[in-house]
Amino acid sequence: MSDDANPRGCEPKTGAEALLTGLKTSGVDYLFANAGTDFPPIIEALATLPPGQVAEALTIPHETASVAMAHGYYLVTGRPQAVMVHVNVGLANAAMGVINAASDNVPVVVMSGRTPITERGRPGHRVTPIHYGQEMYDQASLVSDVTKFHYELRYPEQGASLAARAVSLANSEPKGPVYLSLPREPLMEVIETQPLPKSPPPPTTAAHPDPDALAVVAGWIAEAEAPLVLCQRGDPAGRLGEALSAFCNRHGIGVAEPFPLRNVMATNDDAFLGYDVKAAMEGADVVVVLDAGIPWLEAFHAPDEGVKVVHIGADPHFARMPVRSYRCDLAIAADPVAAVEALSAVMKDPDERSRSRREKVSARAQAWRAKALSEAKTGCTTPMTAEWMSRCLSDALDDTAVVFGELGFVPGSMTLAGANRAFNPPHSGGLGWALPAALGAQLADRTRMVVACIGDGSYIFANPVACHQIAEALELPILTIIKNNGMWNAVRRSVINSYPQGAAARANAMPLTSLEPAPDYLKVAEASRAYTERVENGQDLPAALARAMAVIRDERRQAVLDVRVAVSDRN
Structure with missing residues (x-):
């Protein structure tokens, strides 16, 4: 939209406009959004204000992906981003991502709508049955235990200052996510009393040692x-x-x-x-x-x-x-x-x-180092080891590439040229993180090769239909490697470590660990026009990686490899 489309000028007129301009002024580049009936004032404000005055709003068709994308974006840029989901149900889906961000001290401004408080008489009052069914006594309790700050917008003129405070607190050490609840009424209400103009508060300076x-x-x-x-x-x-x-x-x-x-x-x-x-x-x-x-x-x-x-x-x-x-x-x-x-x-x-x-x-x-490389080379088998898969991936990447792993790669088998080339999920263990986090990193730097190397169970948790749709819609051609061993191997290893001589360890099929019969994961990716290939022999992996990366570079299209990997008691 050109500035000509905003004839009344750039001064925010509603709570929603104030909020969005406050985020932009505070350095937020993107608003990762999953919309609901609480979003009309946000959507109207996005259509009204000049693009340069608001963060770029991106449609993210699953809430866990939205927070993970903001997480991944921060890891490669150092700049906190914003997420908005709809009321309690959207916030519930986003909560796992907020837990991960808190565990990793990653600053994210998480916002959700709040069911309208009023039944009539005010802009934004209740107009649908879900406005009754979705109300909670304490919606913030869904994330208050893992956020540094949480508050509810009360008046429209607070929008810009609350956004600025949220960004500043999120980005101050120890960093972490913050939460804002946004009822429809103050978002839609017209600002009658303009607040005094203030610069956004900066984050606190780094602490120096005694x-x-x-x-x-x-x-x-x-x-x-x-x-x-x-x-x-x-x-x-x-x-x-x-x-x-x-x-x-x-x-x-x-x-x-x-x-x-x-x-x-x-x-x-x-x-x-x-x-x-x-x-x-x-x-x-x-x-x-x-x-x-x-x-x-x-x-x-x-x-x-x-x-x-x-x-x-x-x-x-x-x-x-x-x-x-x-x-x-x-x-x-x-x-x-x-x-x-x-x-x-x-x-x-x-x-x-x-x-x-x-x-x-x-x-x-x-x-x-010599021992790790030697062990990796012995894994070129059928099925291959995770160490060999990691070695081949490392050899295929240039020194600027980044890899997001989730029960996927083995860092000791890789050659990492410097810091921040390999990212693992936070110890909070909210699965499904690596694939959307890789999308966030690709959004931050489209010139880099970005890889998500994840276990088959983690791939299911990542809501892959949503993630592949995001990759195609936003033109984020990452490489996804599905480390396919047909089970939740981390659970299997945990059982063996706890009961090494137990009945479960001796069983032909350990209860609650198998993912067989496995779906055809590649068809999920093909639905979003991804390049796909299945690799079962370790000797075939280097060539398959080369083909996939050529598609990404030359066609700017996402690629997915389903790689059969041996079950291991280590990785």
């Missing part, structure tokens, strides 16, 4: 024989990976990424010891837990007595976790990048001890 505490950590590291950093995620710009690599290589400190969410280190970095926390912890005498909510499992990997343990992060104790009793000798509230840079500044120049440590760490790094 110098005295840093001096203690520097002293512990200087005297250590085998200091270790454990991390699970970095910043979207990749600054943490760069800072850690420089610092740890200089001082001979190993780095491991247990249960990783967003890869931090390049896999060939001389300080990087891989993803196995048990192997990395062997011999460690100082452990720095850097913004890692779950650095190890207490029952299996707890550090030995005498090991100094430091936790550093915006919220080093992870207050949102009710039970988290990891040992801690020192907790430092600080931005991880600021902490590493400040620690580097106070450390003394490398001495003979640090040079000796560097040689040992480098040897360990090369050893784990």
